[in-house]
Amino acid sequence: MKLSAFGEKFAGNSGIVELMDDLGSALRDNPDMIFMGGGNPGRLPVVEAVFRQRLEAILADPAQRHSLFGVYQSPQGDRDFRNQLAGFLNRQFGWGLGAENIAVSNGSQSAFFILYNMFAGLMPDEEPRTIHLPLAPEYIGYGDIGLSADFFTATRPSIELLGDHLFKYHVDFSHLADAKNIGALCVSRPTNPTGNVLTDEEMSHLDAIARARHIPLIVDGAYGLPFPNIVFTEATPHWNDNTILTLSLSKLGLPGARTGIVVAREDIIRAFTNANTIVNLACGNMGPALARALFDSGEILSLGRDHIEPWYRERSQLAVRWFREQLGDLPYHIHRPEGAIFLWLWFEGMPITSQELYQRLKQRGVLVVPGHNFFVGLNEEWPHRNECIRVSYASDADAVKRGVAIIAEEVAKAYAAL
Numbered sequence: 001m002k003l004s005a006f007g008e009k010f011a012g013n014s015g016i017v018e019l020m021d022d023l024g025s026a027l028r029d030n031p032d033m034i035f036m037g038g039g040n041p042g043r044l045p046v047v048e049a050v051f052r053q054r055l056e057a058i059l060a061d062p063a064q065r066h067s068l069f070g071v072y073q074s075p076q077g078d079r080d081f082r083n084q085l086a087g088f089l090n091r092q093f094g095w096g097l098g099a100e101n102i103a104v105s106n107g108s109q110s111a112f113f114i115l116y117n118m119f120a121g122l123m124p125d126e127e128p129r130t131i132h133l134p135l136a137p138e139y140i141g142y143g144d145i146g147l148s149a150d151f152f153t154a155t156r157p158s159i160e161l162l163g164d165h166l167f168k169y170h171v172d173f174s175h176l177a178d179a180k181n182i183g184a185l186c187v188s189r190p191t192n193p194t195g196n197v198l199t200d201e202e203m204s205h206l207d208a209i210a211r212a213r214h215i216p217l218i219v220d221g222a223y224g225l226p227f228p229n230i231v232f233t234e235a236t237p238h239w240n241d242n243t244i245l246t247l248s249l250s251k252l253g254l255p256g257a258r259t260g261i262v263v264a265r266e267d268i269i270r271a272f273t274n275a276n277t278i279v280n281l282a283c284g285n286m287g288p289a290l291a292r293a294l295f296d297s298g299e300i301l302s303l304g305r306d307h308i309e310p311w312y313r314e315r316s317q318l319a320v321r322w323f324r325e326q327l328g329d330l331p332y333h334i335h336r337p338e339g340a341i342f343l344w345l346w347f348e349g350m351p352i353t354s355q356e357l358y359q360r361l362k363q364r365g366v367l368v369v370p371g372h373n374f375f376v377g378l379n380e381e382w383p384h385r386n387e388c389i390r391v392s393y394a395s396d397a398d399a400v401k402r403g404v405a406i407i408a409e410e411v412a413k414a415y416a417a418l
C-alpha cells in the first residue's frame, strides 16, 4: 500500500495510537485490570437519571424521535440549541453572544483537528507556524493532530513546591516570550493531565500576549468552565473576541454522544463550519437533544455545582489521602488537584523511567499513563518528563484504592534499587 504524506502521518504509528493499542490490549488480556489510565468520566447516578429521563421523553414523542435519528443537522449545529447555549452564556457571563458565535462538533477532539490546522502548519506565504502550549505538560490528544511535522511548541513550566508533598506548575512567562512563529496559544483549563487550573491572572496575561501577537488564545474547557465545572479553585470562565473556547458534553457523562462546542468570533465560527462541513458533513443530534433543556433552564449550573464538582472533589481528596498513606516518606510530589479527573504524580529522582513504571504496573494489573507522553511540543532534555504518571480517580473507589496501593509498592521497589 502506497500512502500519501498525510496517510503516513495519520495511518502509521503515532504515540497516541501506540499507547491506546497498548492500553486496549492490556484490558483484553486482563479484564480485571484496574483501569486508571483513561479519560472516562465517573458514573454519577443523579446525572445519569437526568439524561435517561430526557432520552425517554424524546423516544416517546414521534416528532422529537424523528429529529433525533432521521434528519441531518446543519454543519454548524442546530440553531435552537446554539441560541439556547448563547442565551445561557450571556445570562451568566454577559459575553454578548448569538447563535452565530457557536458551532457544534462531533466531539471537541474533532474540533481541535480543524482549529489547530486552521491556525498552524504551513501558512500561505510558506512560513511555518506552530500551536504553542504555554504550559507543558498538556493533553496527550493534541500530540499527533497536526497535518505537518513539528506542529507544536511548548514552554516548560516553573514549579512551586507547596509543602506536604504537593506542588503546582505555573506558566513561565519569562520564557514564553521566546516562542517564535506561533499561530495560536492553547491551554486546557483545568489541565489534562495535571489537574492544574490556570489562575485568572495567568489567563489575562495569556490573553494580552495573544492579542499583542494577533493570534487567538484557544481555551480547552473540556473539564471546566462553565460546565461540567470540575474545578476546585476560584476561577472565572474566560471568553472574549480573541478567545476560542471549546467545550464538551463528554465529561458531563456523555462521551458516547460525541458533542463538542466551539465559542468564538463569528468569522472564526464561519471558517470552522466550512471546514467541518468538508470533514463531517453534519454534527450528531444526540448531545444537543439531551442537553438543550439544561441550558434553557440553567440546570446545567446546578448539576455542576451541586453534584459533579463535589463528587470529583471528594474523589480527588480520597485519592490524595490514599497516596499519602501508601507512599509515606518516599520522595514523591502530587500536583495540587485543582480540577479535572486525574492526579499527576512526580517521583523525583526515580531510578526508572515512567515508561518502565507503567510496564511494571501493567504486569501487576494496574493501568496508568506514563507522563512523558504529555510533554507535547517540548523538545528540551528535562529529567522531570520521565518522572511523572497520570492516574485517573474517576472509576470505582475500591478499585482506585487497590490501584494506589499497587502503584505505591512498585514505586517503593523502584526507589529501593537506589
Ligand SMILES: Cc1ncc(COP(=O)(O)O)c(C=O)c1O
Pocket: 039, 106, 107, 108, 109, 110, 139, 141, 188, 191, 192, 220, 222, 223, 247, 248, 249, 250, 255, 258, 259, 260
Ligand atoms: C483536555 C481534553 N480536551 C479534549 C478532549 C476531547 O474530548 P471529546 O472529544 O470527548 O469532547 C479530552 C478528552 O479526554 C480532554 O481530556
